[in-house]
Amino acid sequence: MQNTVFRKVERDYNLKRQRAQNDAKLYKKNVYDENPILQEIEDEINMISLKSAKARIFSDDLNRRKEQEKLEYKLNKLNCKYDDELRKIGLTREDFKPKYECTKCNDTGFCDNKMCSCFNQELINESFKQSNLAKIKEENFETFDFGYYSTCNNKEKYGIEKSPLENIDGIRRLAYKFSHSLNDPEQKNLLFTGSTGLGKTFLANCVASEVIKHGKSVIYQTAPILLDKMVEYKFKFNKTESDIEDYDKIFDVDLLIIDDLGTEAMNSAKFSELFNILNTRILRNKKILISTNLTPQEIKREYEERIFSRFVGDFIICRFVGEDIRILKKKMMK
Ligand SMILES: Nc1ncnc2c1ncn2[C@@H]1O[C@H](COP(=O)(O)OP(=O)(O)O)[C@@H](O)[C@H]1O
Ligand SMILES: [Mg+2]
Ligand SMILES: [Zn+2]
Structure with a gap:
């Protein structure tokens, strides 16, 4: 093949x-x-x-x-x-002189007899076209806007002592440090939780952008698509070389971002694929960033114990609080 x-x-x-x-x-x-x-x-x-x-x-x-x-x-x-x-x-x-996109490899895809990082990233982008990595041009640490997060402390409303602004400032720092510590075995993975519109996907894109900028590879995929693909692969009879390569990348890529965990309809095949990803990547010291609308309690209730215990042990749980930014944006347009 x-x-x-x-x-x-x-x-x-x-x-x-x-x-x-x-x-x-x-x-x-x-x-x-x-x-x-x-x-x-x-x-x-x-x-x-x-x-x-x-x-x-x-x-x-x-x-x-x-x-x-x-x-x-x-x-x-x-x-x-x-x-x-x-x-x-x-x-x-x-x-x-020709204006090459990559000044490291002059768009040959190779430098110092090795594959250039730009080429490697293109391979990944190509395999995961449907991922929204295109968005990282607009959603990155430079365009991150703190203005959507309130400075009010309101424990009753937000469930934490800190204001949403103080809270997001801390999470953003964690995320930035995470982007630069992918190889550090001491660095834990990240779990973004919080209701919709609080900027979880945005911050995940910031991380992706930062990581790619530093020549590392990223796969971004939503949980429903990723788990469907993996189960489909498992049951596929004639696997092509490119199927195998795509599958292996989920375990080998420097950073795997799984967005919208909890929106997929789970079954035992998907549970075991999810566990497989978490387990294998953690053993290989390969970082994972997961974003979910579920609370940790809901994860505990809806997912298997072996998956939940991974989240507790190997992830930093980042709780997003505040107002739905999509709604804030609409209000501001009026
Ligand atoms: N820090 C931010 N600065 C600017 N825009 C943001 C920020 N966080 C989120 N947004 C915007 O708000 C909307 C909702 O954010 P999103 O990340 O999709 O939320 P979630 O993934 O938590 O549902 C999107 O349009 C996104 O571009
Ligand atoms: Mg999202
Ligand atoms: Zn290059």
């Missing part, structure tokens, strides 16, 4: 690289059309370079050596002239 995901991403990279190179060529051509002097100098440089290279082959000959020195001198002058002409129109040679 061919590895379709890999080949698709590889093809995209070739296209992306070619596009950057063609764009650069086209740009240069346009600049040259408007400034023919550049072409003239370049032609001259090319001609002299060729002569100089020839002279170098016979550089044991004294006359040739002198000739070569002269040529080198001319070349230098021409190069300066070329740079001067460019400067006059506000450009440098840099402007003619």
